[in-house]
Amino acid sequence: MELKDxxxxxxxxxxxxxxxxxxLLVRAGAEGIAAGELARSLEVPxxxxxxxxxxxxxxxxxxxxxxxxxVIYSVRYAHMTALLQFLMEDCxxxxxxxxxxxxxxxxxxxxQEPRGTLT
Amino acid sequence: MELKDxxxxxxxxxxxxxxxxxxLLVRAGAEGIAAGELARSLEVPxxxxxxxxxxxxxxxxxxxxxxxxxVIYSVRYAHMTALLQFLMEDCxxxxxxxxxxxxxxxxxxxxQEPRGTLT
DNA sequence: TCGTCATTTCCAGTATCGTCGAAATATGGA
DNA sequence: TCCATATTTCGACGATACTGGAAATGACGA
Numbered sequence: 001m002e003l004k005d006x007x008x009x010x011x012x013x014x015x016x017x018x019x020x021x022x023x024l025l026v027r028a029g030a031e032g033i034a035a036g037e038l039a040r041s042l043e044v045p046x047x048x049x050x051x052x053x054x055x056x057x058x059x060x061x062x063x064x065x066x067x068x069x070x071v072i073y074s075v076r077y078a079h080m081t082a083l084l085q086f087l088m089e090d091c092x093x094x095x096x097x098x099x100x101x102x103x104x105x106x107x108x109x110x111x112q113e114p115r116g117t118l119t
Numbered sequence: 120m121e122l123k124d125x126x127x128x129x130x131x132x133x134x135x136x137x138x139x140x141x142x143l144l145v146r147a148g149a150e151g152i153a154a155g156e157l158a159r160s161l162e163v164p165x166x167x168x169x170x171x172x173x174x175x176x177x178x179x180x181x182x183x184x185x186x187x188x189x190v191i192y193s194v195r196y197a198h199m200t201a202l203l204q205f206l207m208e209d210c211x212x213x214x215x216x217x218x219x220x221x222x223x224x225x226x227x228x229x230x231q232e233p234r235g236t237l238t
Numbered sequence: 239t240c241g242t243c244a245t246t247t248c249c250a251g252t253a254t255c256g257t258c259g260a261a262a263t264a265t266g267g268a
Numbered sequence: 269t270c271c272a273t274a275t276t277t278c279g280a281c282g283a284t285a286c287t288g289g290a291a292a293t294g295a296c297g298a
Binding site for chain 4: 015044066
């Protein structure tokens with residue numbers, strides 16, 4: 001990932017409503033959430049949410065698919081991971097104490113079954 | 120970390136010049152970099168950089184200390200870690216495949232000596 | 239085809255952000 | 269104290285972002 005893409009992603013997330021929506025989608029997993037349901041959960045007008053989802057989508061952080069009358073949004077985890085990776089990328093130039101807490105964070109990911117099913 | 124703080128941090132990083140400055144500081148480690156040197160490296164006017172550093176500082180991502188005539192800026196790694204942690208926080212609600220790449224990222228941190236000297 | 243529901247696009251008003259010249263402040267040395 | 273260096277604050281202009289009403293689009297069933 002290049003700096004410009006990181007700025008785009010960070011800008012997309014640097015917004016109260018969008019970050020809330022994104023987190024809901026992160027929790028929803030691959031199943032995703034319909035735009036209308038998301039708007040109801042967040043208590044924002046559908047058109048406002050729609051433009052914010054468009055911004056997240058344009059940043060590559062989420063994607064959408066149609067299901068009947070609804071449009072389902074879901075997180076593009078690969079892109080999310082790439083963004084986090086970009087932010088961590090230069091953490092190792094200094095001392096190890098800096099990196100250690102990041103490892104602790106990653107260990108949180110073992111809270112589910114730690115299968116080796118990598119993509 | 121609360122959502123509001125995360126938005127503040129992400130907003131601070133969601134800017135070309137500020138993200139560049141932040142990354143330079145991340146590489147510099149605890150030693151830090153003087154404001155003037157940073158301005159020269161990034162080829163931006165000192166006052167422009169100063170206001171951008173103030174934004175990063177206000178977001179809690181960096182801190183400053185005076186050294187003679189210079190002001191040295193350095194990353195507040197604990198806060199940076201907290202922000203990353205916030206972004207990862209809900210990644211485990213779904214399947215393990217989602218979390219696996221994040222672990223791979225964390226393993227990058229072993230590039231230096233993997234001492235157990237946690238803070 | 240017509241009506242309805244779900245969502246998006248268009249648009250414009252408002253608010254917030256980014257930049258940098260100029261002036262102000264802080265430090266150290268003569 | 270006076271000067272030079274380093275950095276920040278002030279101020280104002282231009283640019284960009286956020287919101288939500290109204291209208292348009294897409295999908296399904298009758």
